[in-house]
Amino acid sequence: MSNPLWRDLPRFELGHWPTPLEPLERLSEELGGPRIWVKRDDCSGLAFGGNKTRKLEFLIGDALAKGADTVVTFGAVQSNHARQTAAACAKAGLACHQVLSRQVSSSDADYESGGNIMLGHLLHAEQHFVAPEDATQYSKNLLAELKQNGRQTYVVPAGGSNALGALGYAVCAQELQQQTRQAGIELAHVIHASSSAGTQAGLLFGFDQLGISAEVMGINVYHPDPANLHARVQTLVAEMTTLYADKQSNTPPVVNVNHAYIGEGYGQPTEACVEAIRLVASLEGLLFDPVYSGKALAAMIDQVTLGNFRDAEDVLLIHTGGTPVLHVYRQQFA
Ligand SMILES: *Cc1c(COP(=O)(O)O)cnc(C)c1O
Numbered sequence: 001m002s003n004p005l006w007r008d009l010p011r012f013e014l015g016h017w018p019t020p021l022e023p024l025e026r027l028s029e030e031l032g033g034p035r036i037w038v039k040r041d042d043c044s045g046l047a048f049g050g051n052k053t054r055k056l057e058f059l060i061g062d063a064l065a066k067g068a069d070t071v072v073t074f075g076a077v078q079s080n081h082a083r084q085t086a087a088a089c090a091k092a093g094l095a096c097h098q099v100l101s102r103q104v105s106s107s108d109a110d111y112e113s114g115g116n117i118m119l120g121h122l123l124h125a126e127q128h129f130v131a132p133e134d135a136t137q138y139s140k141n142l143l144a145e146l147k148q149n150g151r152q153t154y155v156v157p158a159g160g161s162n163a164l165g166a167l168g169y170a171v172c173a174q175e176l177q178q179q180t181r182q183a184g185i186e187l188a189h190v191i192h193a194s195s196s197a198g199t200q201a202g203l204l205f206g207f208d209q210l211g212i213s214a215e216v217m218g219i220n221v222y223h224p225d226p227a228n229l230h231a232r233v234q235t236l237v238a239e240m241t242t243l244y245a246d247k248q249s250n251t252p253p254v255v256n257v258n259h260a261y262i263g264e265g266y267g268q269p270t271e272a273c274v275e276a277i278r279l280v281a282s283l284e285g286l287l288f289d290p291v292y293s294g295k296a297l298a299a300m301i302d303q304v305t306l307g308n309f310r311d312a313e314d315v316l317l318i319h320t321g322g323t324p325v326l327h328v329y330r331q332q333f334a
Helices: 025-031 052-065 080-092 109-113 115-122 132-148 163-183 198-210 226-244 271-284 293-305 323-333
Strands: 021-023 035-040 070-076 095-101 126-130 153-156 189-194 215-220 256-258 314-319
Touching: 021 163, 025 035, 025 271, 025 293, 035 163, 052 080, 052 153, 052 163, 052 198, 070 080, 070 132, 080 095, 080 115, 080 323, 095 132, 109 115, 109 323, 115 126, 115 323, 126 132, 132 153, 163 198, 163 226, 163 314, 189 198, 189 293, 198 215, 198 226, 215 226, 215 293, 226 256, 271 293, 271 323, 293 314
Parallel strands: 035 314, 070 095, 070 153, 095 126, 189 215, 189 314, 215 256
Antiparallel strands: 021 035
16 A cells, blocks of 8 residues: 555544554453454544544545535434534534434433433534434435525435445554554454444455455444345445555455344344453453444454464454443443
């Protein structure tokens, strides 16, 4: 990646980079297998942090370059993406509309108004709650209405996951290359929670361009049919390669989606996930969330326990954030 085309793309600075790479000494000792590391993208520095910050640097940069004054984005009710987008828009001086689908059936008042909903409101986003089946039509109407009122709109897709946003994780791949070199470890196994596919696609594209052959295991936390996530990652990597590749690789990167840890479905914490969050809180003083990063954590712990990595290897978990929802799920931890 000597002179990547995307180096020159407009970017709006939002985060604290590089995020730390830290060893989890006590967890590694407890599990007695490979050395475990965590990439702290929960510490991205934007309104409680998370993995959407990296994508939004490119997306908001593009919105500003195109003269937008209003951003419309989408997510589930407790979307971390929607929160980070609201924060990014506030910093950039853009109006922000969040179209929030009620995808998780919850009668809990906290789910409807706490966590990311409270924060999005505080960050001055206009929030639109819709039934999942109405989201598309509602968004069309909203965009038409905003245009009619003279607003210059810019649409940020759910999760910030288009080819442009996913470049944020090619940047992360570069950071990881430098940090693992400095720490003297080999970048062999990377695990993270995967849903809108941008994180996984960006990492795969970045590693491919850098000539790093690390395995990336995306833990599906969202799609009832993992084939949809697999296809989505593949399509995004192909798009990124067409648009931004410095060099074309001979073999497209291997897409690895693991569906074993989703439990009942999106937003439904599993027992193993709650256990894993408790364990790592007590051993490392580190917090994970029960929707995304906690399921990836549980997956990593299970993979280590199953003996799927050699003891001499290093395993790297990307902490993608999400902790602002912990309070919403407090009954799970009572
Ligand atoms: C959005 C999100 C993910 C998934 O990242 P994608 O790029 O959408 O696949 C993982 N963890 C957290 C906390 C998130 O908010």
